[in-house]
Amino acid sequence: MEKLLRNDGVPMIKILLEKELRDIISSTKFAITFGAAAILVILSFYVGIRNYEESMREFEAARAVNANNVAALTDWRQVQHKLFRKPQPLQVLVSGVTNDIGRTTEVRPQGELTLINSRYNVDPLFAVFRFLDLTFVVIIVFSLFAILFGYDAINGEKESGTLKLILSNSVSRADVVLSKLLGSFLALVVPLLVPILVGCLMLIGFGIPMSGTEWTQLGLVIVAGLLCFGAFLMLSIMISASVTRSSASFLLSLVIWIFSVLIIPKGAVLVAAQAVDVPSLDGVEAQKRKFTLQQFDQRFQKMGEFLRADITRDETWSQRFAAFQDSLNKSFETEREEYFRKLNEDWRNKKDRQEQWAFSMARVSPTAVFQIAAMSLANTDVSLKRRYLEDLDRYQEGYAEFLRKKTGSSGGMHIVMRFSGQQGAQEEERKPLNPTELPEFTERGRTLGETLSASLADLGLLAVLNILFFVGAFIRFLRFDVR
Amino acid sequence: MWKIIAEKELKDHLQSARFIVTAGISMLLLILSMGLGIQHFKARIAQHDQAIQMMLETAAQQTNWSTVPVAAYRKPDVMEVFVNGVNSDIGRFSEITLMRNVRLVRSEFSDDPMLAVFQFLDPTFVVLIVLSLLAILFTYNAVNGEKESGTLKLVFANGISRAEFILGKLTGGWVALLVPVVLSFMIGGLMLILMGVEMGAPQWGKFGFFVLASVLYFTCFMLIGVLVSSFTARSSISFLVLLVVWISSVLIIPKASTMLAGQAMPVPTADEVESRLASFATQARTEYFGGMQERWRERFRPTEGMKPDEATQYQAENRPMWEKEDNDARQEMEKKIADHGARVYEEYYNQKTRQEQLAFSLAKMSPASMFQLAVMKLAGTDTGLKRRHEDAMKNYRDQFMKFVQQKGGGFGGMRITIGRGSGGNVSMGGAQDGKKIDVGEMPRFQSPHYTLGEALTASLFDLGLLAIFNILAFIGAFIAFLRFDMR
Amino acid sequence: MKQQSIIEAEGLTKVYEDGHCALDHASFGVQPGEVFCLLGGNGAGKTTAINIFLGFLPQTEGTARINGVDVRTDPLEAKKHVAYLSDVVMLYPNFTARQNLDFFARLGGKQNLSREQYYSVLQQVGLQEKAYEQKLKGFSKGMRQKVGLAIAIIKEAPAIILDEPTSGLDPKAANEFQSMILHLRSKGRAILMSTHDIFRAKEVADTVGIMNEGKMLAIKSRKELEHEDLEKLYLNYIHGKVAA
Structure with a gap:
């Protein structure tokens, strides 16, 4: 206590901290770089909001067209029902893979459902330069911002x-380096919070519907962003305390920046893609196709057998035929599901291993850790596709059930026999369909708990990196040659 | 003197x-x-190749052409190595x-979102981001430093x-950066040969122009660097500005x-367009089926009073005409x-083209976009890639459908024969002899x-720009x- | 009548890990109201001695004391009694002269000084009035040196250490600087200053310590120097013509 409070009770660290804040904020460097970062943050929010509104409009339009198409029909069996992936507010701030995987699903009561028409596939224009989202600003601009202020913190x-x-006064080195680390962090992070806050207010102002869970997730994304910023700041201060000349530490920091932002993440994925062998998806698809075709052949054989065996064409024949086809469909569908599930699972396991390798290697870079954490938090990580397909599977069951209720058969491959003389019965059925009767699709998504547990490790890693670089900078400075 | x-x-x-550090890094990254x-x-x-092979294998198991699952695969082009676009x-x-x-479905990124997370590391990216940064690093203090x-x-x-001085300065700096860049591309070319990638003269030509575009691009940033350096008094400021x-x-x-x-010129989404098309097609088909039903009813009307023999006779006589009628109606539909x-x-x-033109014209305020657009067009990985392939695939689809028809299969058609009282048979259209098809003909x-x-x-305009x-x-x-x- | 020395070195020795001996058993003392000049060329050991006094460098042997406090055992306490002016005084370019002064004054334990008090010190060192509230970005070396000296003065420490304070100053500025030092001496401060400027040393110093290759070759008082040519003496010493 005595040591901290010498000099008339004013702690040294307070004087140093004050100077640090003032020094940074009054510099031209700060004015220029903070201005650029603030504009970009606000721009990314604005672009995200407009993007969300636009995607919502597209989503609603596509759904309306789908409903109209259904309403124009008279028989549920004719319906080509389509589902569209609903845009989520967080997806436009943390794009992740959301624009890379499909948005549309053609729903059939049977068979495997897929996602097609990814945003980038449909609009390659946007794929050329890709989107400007919040993660991008954090990864490229925040990290650069941190380095620009850290590289000469000590040797400068x-x-x-x-x-x-400073050290000719009664000031301990620990005080000096602590004030440096904390001061530059505070002086840079607090201003950065202003444009972020403006962005959040814009979200409210534009009336973007965000649930409490989503606000929490966004808050954590921002925390992760600031931790990423902190890691780069601490790292560059550590470099500054390890290298005598500031020009050298700048070059070194820039090299580290290039590697961690641009090279390591991309390189890790490419290396993992080549090192860990995963059979091509086309091979899996071909196997599935072969299986389906075999089923197709068997189906015709079975039907032929039925037709040959059940030869009385009485009143109930077509009902019997339909019932037979239903049972056929059911058994084939179970068989197919079983087979596909095994194939998918097998492929998935190998793919998971590859992804684990890729992301573990990428995590050498703090920006990659941030990106992975942010994607997990916004639910736009690589598992988005799998989760969505699982939701679709669940929906498909409901849809098949719905069709069974409506048409008496669970849909799928069906041959409807109409004999002349039965036309009268059909006429009365010709009533337009009501699209609102279709079962509603809900994305189960992830609960906040699940999201948190998916991202906690990366958030923790970011925090650990901060602590590590902080301690590193501290120790390096205690040994720094001030002569 | 400038020498x-x-x-x-x-x-x-x-x-x-x-x-040494920067040249080393850029060479390492490029290579x-x-x-x-x-x-x-x-x-x-x-x-x-594997996908096509598997498609053919599956096809070879089929007995008629209408059930053959056919897909047209986009063949990878070697220029992707340089410009993934x-x-x-x-x-x-x-x-x-x-x-x-x-x-076109199942993009590489949608199949494998892992690759989409961090995107590709292609030479274009290295030139675009790293070389431009290095160009600035080399020149920001050229004059005020x-x-x-x-x-x-x-x-x-x-x-x-002064003219001699600035010329000498530019030349010297330019050569210093040019050497590692050209050297790495030469190594890259050598790697292409050694790793056994087939490259024809056109590919080498495109590669050459790619290198040229890269050089033009980083030269551009060097010049901007010198420009800013001569405008500002202190090098720390010129670096920030740059x-x-x-x-x-x-x-x-x-x-x-x-x-x-995208916001100034909204274009209907592909889903909207497809749904509109589907709804039109459904309507046309319903009309067609309705018409056919109507026709058949008309056709059977005269037989109502006839004896079964006569009716069969009448039907057999008229069937070819009826089938032709139906066929015409189907074709019309x-x-x-x-x-x-x-x-x-x-x-x-x-609409999309207009939107694209607006976007790219705006983007061309920046030399980075000029470079990116130029090399994408050079490599054929620009936005036109999709259109070109879809057009070629449409032609192929027509060609293939004709082929299947020639082979006697109503493409995708299904035939069910139900003999009254004698059971029946269900089969797909086309040859019914159970013989496997010959994929070689396809x-x-x-x-x-x-x-x-x-x-x-395609790229000349951007290169010129x-x-x-x-x-x-x-x-x-x-x-x-x-x-x-100078004071 | 030997007074207690404020700045005191006893057999100070610094041997680097590579075996190079930067300071070899140097002993001297500076009393209140005395200006002690360490005179020597580059690499003579002057700055090494100063670095040891400020705790920037641990000595291998010997003791350094400021106001009786051993800098090795209690560096923070020792540094309360010393003000320092370094050879490089860029200071904080984004701060005004007063802000720079304010920061270092508070570090030196002077809290809550008024604006007028800062101005008076700046006036004392001869800085033009219009520069008080200007950022240091545009200052010349001489002006920055003045702010640096103001920083050393405002701490009101009994010991003042100046590292090559007059190098790079124009004659007028150097002259003003010299009179400031004499003023500080008159207020009873013990001043240790390193220089390679023989003439300046002769002008201000009460005592001159001639150093070469880490050794203190001779310590001469002003009285002893009155009858000798310091330049000749210096050259003789460093060429080993005169035994210490």
Whole structure:
């Protein structure tokens, strides 16, 4: 206590901290770079909001067309029902893979459902330069911002002679480096919170519907972003305390920046893609196709057998035929599901291993850790596709059930026999369909708990990196040669 | 005199730690990106061949052409190694069926979102981001740094004109950066040969122009660097200004302009278009079936009073005519759907083209976009990639449908014969002899050729723009230095 | 009548890990109201000695004391009694002269000084009035040196250490600087200053310590120097012509 409170009770660290804040905020460097970062943050929010509104409009339009198409028909069996992936507010701030995987599903009561028409596939224009989202700003701009202020934090003061002047007073080195680390973090993070806050207000102002869970997730994305910023700041201060000349530490920091932002993540994925062998998806698809075709042949054989065996064409024949086809469909569908599930699972396991390798290697870079954490938090990570397909599977069951109720058969491959003379019965059925009767699709998504547990490890890693670089900078400075 | 300056400049760079580190990194990255790119390309080629092989194997098991599942696969092109462009975003193949239009599905990124997370590391990316940054790093203190270190006054104490000085300075710095870049591309070329990638003359030509575009691009940033350095008194300020310029031109302007164009000129979504087409087709088919039902009812009407024998006789006589009628009606219906589809797509594509033009014109404020667009067009991985393939696939679809019809299969048709009282049989149309088809006869899809000529015509404008930008930046740097306050 | 030395070195020795001996058993003392000049060329050991006094460098042997406090055992306490002016005084370019002064004054334990008090110190060192509230970005070396000296003065420490304070100053500024030092001496401060400027040393120093290759070759008082040519003496010493 005595040590901290010498000099008339004013702690040294407070004086140093104050100077640090003032020094940073009054510099031209800060004015220029903070201005650029603030504009970009606000721009990314604005672009995200407009993007969300646009995607929502497209989503509603596509759904309306689908409903109209259904309403124009008279028989549920004719319906080509389509589902569209609903845009989520967080997806436009943290795009992740959301624009890369399909948005449309053609729903059939049987068979495997797929996602097609990804945004980038449909609109390659946007794929050329890709979208400007919040993660991008954090990864490229925040990290650069951190480096610009960290690289000469220590050796720059040495070059200007102020470090010796400070240490010629009754100030401990620990105080100096602590004030440096905390001061520059505060001086940079607090201003950065302003445009972020403006962005959040814009979300409210534009009336983007965000649930409490989504606000929490967004909050954590921002925390992760600031931790990523902090990691780069601490790292560059550590470099500044390890290298004598500021020009050298700048070059070193820039090299580290290039590697962690641009090279390591991309390289890790490419290396993993080549090192961990996963059979091509086309091979899996071909196997599935072969199986389906075999089923197709068997189906015709079975039907032929039925037709040959059941030869009385009485009143109930077509009902019997339909019932037979239903049972056929059911058994084939179970068989197919079983087979596909095994294939998918097998492929999935190998793919998971590859992805684990890729992301573990990528995590060498703090920006990659941030990106992975942000994607998990916004639910736009690589598992988005799998989760959505699972939701679709569940929906498909409901849809098949619905069709069975409506048409008496569970749909799928069906041959409807109409004999002349039975036309009268058909006429009365010709009533337009009501699209609102279709079962509603709900994306189960992830609960906040699940999201948190998916991202906690990466958030923790970011925090650990901060602590590590903080301690590193601290130790390096205690040994720093101030002469 | 300028030669002395150029020589000093070159030596100065070559001996600096800055040069060794940055040149080392750019060489490493360029070579790494090409190496990984070649590996990836070979894997993709293998995947493509395997997919076709498997398709043919499945086909060979079939007994009639109408059940053959056919798909047209986009063949990977070697230029992807250098410019991945939108290649991984666009579907890899399209199923060829009667019922549906050609539609490219299953892009590499949608199949493997892992790759989409961090995107590709292709040489274009390295040039775009890293080389431009290095160009700035090399030039931000070219003029005001010499003033700060006092060497500028020393130099001008000799009989040397400002023009000579700035020329020498630019040449020296340019050569210093040019050497590692060209060297890495030469190594890349060598790797292509050694790793056994097939490259024809057109590919080498495109590669050459790619290198040229890269050189033009980083030269551009060097000139901007010198320009800003002559405008500002202190090198720390010029570096910040250049960093802002770099961020905006590499990262902001391109993204912002596509976004702006997207909002200024909205285009209906593909889902909307497809749904509209589907609804039209359903309507046309319903009409067709309705008409057919009506016709059959008419056709059977005269038989009502007849004895079974007579009726059968009557039907047998008229059947060929009826079938022709039905066939014509079907063809008319199909034509109607196809025409409508063509019209809607035409309009859709026109809208998209206009949107794209607006986006790219805006983006071309930045030299980075000029470079990116130029090399994408050069490599054929621009936004036109999709259209070109879809057109070729549409042709293939027509060709294939004709082929199947020739082979006697109502494409996708199904035939059910139900004999009254004698059981029945269900089978798919076409040959019913149970003989396996001969896949050798099948027409194959050929990916559209993108010739060197086409590539050049497409990219010449952007390359020219880049060159003009260079000239302007050069003149700007020159004039700015002539007016530089040397005190 | 030997007074207690404020700045005191006893057999100070610094041997680097590579075996190079930067300071070899140097002993001297500076009393209140005394200006002690360490005179020597580059690498003589002057700055090494100063670095040891400020705790920037641990000595291998010997003791350094400021106001009786051993800098090795209690560096923070020792540094309360010393003000320092370094050879490089860039200071904080974004701060005004007063802001720079304010920061270092508070570090030196002077809290809550008024604006007028800062101005008076700046006036004392001869800085033009219009520069008080200007950022240091545009300051010349001489002006920055004045702010640096103001920083050393405002701490009101009994010991002042100046590292090559007059190098790079124009004659007028150097002259003003010299009178400031004499003023500080008159207020009873013990001043240790390193220089390679023989003439300046002769002008201000009460005592001159001649150093070469880490050794303190001779310590001469002003009285002893009155009859000798310091330049000749210096050259003789460093060429080993005169035994210490």
